[in-house]
Amino acid sequence: MAKSKLVKANQKIADKVVGGYKKIENGAVGGYKKMEESVVGKYKEIEDSFVDQFLTKDGETVEEAKMRLEEEQEQRREQREKNIKEAGHHYEK
Numbered sequence: 001m002a003k004s005k006l007v008k009a010n011q012k013i014a015d016k017v018v019g020g021y022k023k024i025e026n027g028a029v030g031g032y033k034k035m036e037e038s039v040v041g042k043y044k045e046i047e048d049s050f051v052d053q054f055l056t057k058d059g060e061t062v063e064e065a066k067m068r069l070e071e072e073q074e075q076r077r078e079q080r081e082k083n084i085k086e087a088g089h090h091y092e093k
Contacts, residue, residue: 048062056065 051065051069052062055069056062057068060068
């Protein structure tokens with residue numbers, strides 16, 4: 001009987017400790033997520049503003065400009081890799 005009371009009391013304590021921990025964890029994680037969303041949102045606003053002001057062409061939307069810039073970056077990357085391979089080929093002779 002005494003063992004049973006001890007087990008029940010121990011379980012109550014464990015439940016309260018776990019509950020308190022979860023509240024703290026949820027508060028910390030929730031706060032972090034809000035901060036992250038705020039920072040990322042502000043970054044995207046600044047990025048869009050920069051692209052709109054300096055990188056769009058006449059009649060081009062910000063999204064179209066971003067897609068064009070990504071394609072141009074990919075083309076430069078492919079050209080650079082091709083140049084590296086060709087340069088390596090010249091040294092092998």
